[in-house]
Amino acid sequence: MSRPDKPNPGLVKGWCPGARRPMATGDGLLVRLRITAGIVSADLAGEIADLSRRFGNELIDLSQRANLQIRGVEPQNLDELLGHLDRLGLLDPSAEAEAVRNIVPSPLAGLDPSAAIDGRTLARALEARLAGDPTLHALPGKFGFVVDEGGRLSLDDVAVDVKLSGIGTAEGPRVLVAIATRPAHWQAIALVTPEEAPDRAADLARAVVKLRAALPDAPRRMHEIVARTGIAALFRASGFGEISAEVASLRPRRSGAEAVLGDHTHEPGGCIGIGAPYGRFTADQLALLGELAGERAAGEIRLTPWRTVLIPGVGPEKMPRIRPWIAAARLVFAADDPRLAVVTCAGSTGCRNATRDTRADAEHLAAVARRLARSGTTLHVSGCEKGCAHPGPAPFTLTARGGAYDLVRDGRAWDVPIISRLTLDEAAAALADHTLP
Ligand code: SF4
Known part of the structure; x- marks a missing residue:
């Protein structure tokens, strides 16, 4: 009963928008901000909210890859907006360097005592490795990576292509490298040190660029490439060898909005989880989150891929004042919020x-x-x-x-x-x- 693929004029298949290459949508240009390690400082939240008021329609999406998207930008205002993003350190030197920075980090990276590695450090190193190597800029737009530090929140449900997971071993912390052989189905292919992980991920990325270039219609996702070439070809092109399945098993963990929302102030590293109503914040809501993070918490907001944010550094004694504030701002705080x-x-x-x-x-x-x-x-x-x-x-x-x-x-x-x-x-x-x- 459906008309197949009536195109939205702004949506080009396989193309991931950014700031340098915004996407035309019905409500104007969508300017995606790839936020390094998913960490937004309190001041930056206020700045982005202000830019959304001045240049957009005061709506800011929280994307499924933990990015912020300023909506409703008029094309004639784009250059001025980009100037401000540059001042804030949010503008890459090229559209290609921006597009390759498709990394979803653990929302509590560097703050979770149960994590096996510091996901912040690895996410930053991987981002620098991908953006700094022009040969990797030919990766398809939607090709993405997860850096899961192995803490209490699992990123297994995030639809990306390569997953780097922190894992504790008798030899010390290690990173399990896995690839998506089907959507949401992971195959572990190597166990490396955290220092080696960015280079090994780059090896995989280079193999993907090489293999897809040799295929007639250049598949865009890892599982499509594996289906077309066989996993042995990927191993040969990247220099990886298969490892035993036992190493791949991580302890069961929680994920999704249900695991994030609400009061976690009694847990180690005390934080609260707040959701974006209908997947987006208004400029006022984002500014208020910045104020909350700056005045009552540790000064930063952590983005998650589940339409939610975490604000770390909140003690339980602050909750009686924070709860009414969240309700007044019409933000989501309960996992059963309709x-x-x-x-x-x-x-x-x-x-x-x-x-x-x-x-x-x-x-x-x-x-x-x-x-x-x-x-x-x-x-x-x-x-x-x-x-x-x-x-x-x-x-x-x-x-x-x-x-x-x-x-x-x-x-x-x-x-x-x-x-x-x-x-x-x-x-x-x-x-x-x-x-x-
Ligand atoms: S924002 Fe809504 S109303 Fe506007 S073009 Fe897009 S779908 Fe249509």
Whole structure:
């Protein structure tokens, strides 16, 4: 029932936007900021919020790779915005050096006493290695790395291509190098020291560049390359050898928004986990998070790939004052907050293409969306058929057309709906109707 691949004009397959190469979306340019080691200082949070007010539509996405994205930038303002990003140390020398810095670090890198390695150090070293070697800039845009320091939060569910995981051994801390042989399926291929890990990851990256160049349609992801060439070819090209499976097993750990949200002030390194409503902060919310981190915590915000942030350095005695503050700012603090089940775009308050105030409508629909699934995004509310907020399929999508909603099942905003011309109340009733196909 779906129209295959009606293109969003701003979405080019396999292309990952950045600051030097922003992406055109329905609400203007999307400027992605790749934040080194996922650490945003309190001051930087305030600066980014201010730039979003001056040059964007005051909405800042938290991406699934733990980046921040300033939305709604007018093309004529881009150069001035880039000048400010350069001043803040957020601008790479080239679009290629920027694009290769696709690294998702452990959110508590360097702060988690249960971690096997310091993920901050490894993430920075890997980033410098990738950005500093022009031969690696030919990596496909979406090709990504995880640096999991082996602490209490697992990054196994993050959809990247190479995973570097800290692990304790009798010989001392080591890094397990693994590749995605299928989506979310990892095969361990080497055990190296933390100092060796960036070079070994670069060896793998170079092998990927070489192997895909020899294939007719240049596959973009590790699992596609392995499927096409066989894993032996990857081993030969990168100089790796297969290792035993026992080494690959790590203790069970938690991941996802449920593991992050809420009060962790009684745990070692005391922190709190706060979620971005509908996957994005307003400029005011990000500025407030910066103030909270600066005035009541350790001065930094840690980005996670689960639409949440962690603010470390909060003692339990501060919580009675912080809790009402989080509630007043309309931030997410509980793992069962219904807003975690919905993703939406700027809507009519931030985009001229929208025919509905999708953010207000999402608020109205959040509870019913939450009831449809215990966790994860269930509902995409889109201001028009461009589907900027969620280009992939969602279990349910409401697409605004002419002030009413069309309901799409297991599809994208531009797919053929199963029901059309719904009012907001009718849409809520349809979602609550268990007889939906
Ligand atoms: S209304 Fe929403 S989906 Fe449509 S162009 Fe604007 S931001 Fe994108």
